[in-house]
Amino acid sequence: MDRNYVEALQWIHSRKQFGIRPGLFRMEYLLEKLGNPQHELKVIHIGGTNGKGSTVTYVKELLQNSGLVVGTFTSPFIESFNEEISINGHHISNDDLVYLVNKIKPIVLEMDRHEDVNGVTEFEVITAMMFTYFYEQKVDVAVIEVGLGGLLDSTNVVKPVVCGITTIGLDHLQILGDTIEKIAEQKAGIIKENCSVVTGNIGERALNVIVQKARSVGATIYRFNEDYTVHHILSEHLSREYFSFTNKEQQFPILYTTLLGKHQVENAGMALQIYFTFMEKCQFDVNREIICESLNNAFIPGRMEILSERPYIITDGAHNIHAMKRLQNNIQEMLAKTDKGKLYILFSAINTKDVSGMLHLIEEIQYEEFIITLFDHNLALTIEDYEKCGYSHVAINWEEAITSILNKMDKEDFFVITGSLYFISTMRTKLKELCNSIVSF
Incomplete structure (x- = not known):
């Protein structure tokens, strides 16, 4: 460069x-x-x-x-x-x-x-x-x-x-x-x-x-x-x-x-x-x-962006309560359109947001697996921050968390990666590579 x-x-x-x-x-x-x-x-x-x-x-x-x-x-x-x-x-x-x-x-x-x-x-x-x-x-x-x-x-x-x-x-x-x-x-x-x-x-x-x-x-x-x-x-x-x-x-x-x-x-x-x-x-x-x-x-990366349709893999920077409520509604509407498929969610956030409220909204969704992870940013929440919110199980490595979920998914399943836009920015390119190498579209 x-x-x-x-x-x-x-x-x-x-x-x-x-x-x-x-x-x-x-x-x-x-x-x-x-x-x-x-x-x-x-x-x-x-x-x-x-x-x-x-x-x-x-x-x-x-x-x-x-x-x-x-x-x-x-x-x-x-x-x-x-x-x-x-x-x-x-x-x-x-x-x-x-x-x-x-x-x-x-x-x-x-x-x-x-x-x-x-x-x-x-x-x-x-x-x-x-x-x-x-x-x-x-x-x-x-x-x-x-x-x-x-x-x-x-x-x-x-x-x-x-x-x-x-x-x-x-x-x-x-x-x-x-x-x-x-x-x-x-x-x-x-x-x-x-x-x-x-x-x-x-x-x-x-x-x-x-x-x-x-x-x-x-x-x-x-x-x-x-x-x-x-x-x-x-x-x-x-x-x-x-x-x-x-x-x-x-x-x-x-x-x-x-x-x-x-x-x-x-x-x-x-x-x-x-x-x-x-x-x-x-x-x-x-x-x-x-x-x-x-x-x-019109296209904007990281906002209800579909990276794959079989299975559905979606990134959405729902970075506050208002955005997370809309994501919750979107997920429920998508799941209602099909009677097949399980839902997997990966989440990470920064410390300037109401994370407890965002996590509560995710918990209201009927998911198969929900993983909280960490990412490298000066404002990113730590394990201790999530523990204060009542979550003791946190995946330290987001790449391993993504790979773990992708390996479990069937063609009819849904995978939503959400939280901070900074998190979406950090992992989006790598996620696309992982999708291409692990999932047969």
Whole structure:
């Protein structure tokens, strides 16, 4: 691997020492030194507790297939760091990444000398790289995923054409607040004057906060199953979801997506409303012919991702209570579609989540075998952490745990690997190799 690229990545990751530092003053200072590239972009800003990455992916496909040059910013990466910053699905090149680090690093090091703006974080560096890259590459639209929260997230320095809030759940309580209303207030912080807001399947208490914020700044709001409607269509198909979509101008009796789960249907419907809203506000022509193809082409690794269909082997980064509840529902729906097959589950998590609650949801599922394992990450739970949750049997080596399960499975069985997205990222490539060597598809 190119030495300059390795050194650039090492410098980016060295900023992890400053942790998570909510606030915009460092970001605004850094971007001002870079000429405020974020102000020159048409932006779609996507926040929410879960579903952000999938919604970004759907929106990207719709816009790209409409002939636009689309920049996307998502995190965390699953396979390679470069995938966090992409244009039309092509990850930023190593050379461009090195160029951006060389441009931004001197400014950051200078900021470190000043007490009021020092300690620029890793995510702030990456965000500045993204804005600069998209501006210099002249993208038609940047679809940007919020990192954490919204109001004080480093991406929240833009005035979006459209913003979306997917879901609201109890997550990152120490930073965002310990009630649904407090978290909703943070997520609603991305709503700006005169932008349009599209909401996903959000409970009444949180939605009231979002509606109030939208009204206070004169933003137009489009609500799930009120201003646009999505209906999940039940099907025996295990690797595709069907649904209908309707708003005041558009109607699609049947659409489908290969991203699995009822929540992916909701994400797809929200993405469609974002797409129609953006195209209208920017006076771009909508091409109905590309809708089906775009939704079907959407792919995001590690989110209800099927690696094999005989047996079914699925990875899903259900990394918090809200996501685990949806995974629980998805598994139960899949098992209900067939009267054959046993269920095996492998799980690992990090210490910033409500792991006890996630484990409780897994225990409610009728499984053949459930294994907790460890993985190499500074936030990964230890054997002692799991023992405190009441689990004394923990597989130290996740590769051996996977191999053990694969060797027990029949063609009709299901194997779900879940928990932290960092865990999914760590084991996904090796899992694919193990599947190919052990399972005859």
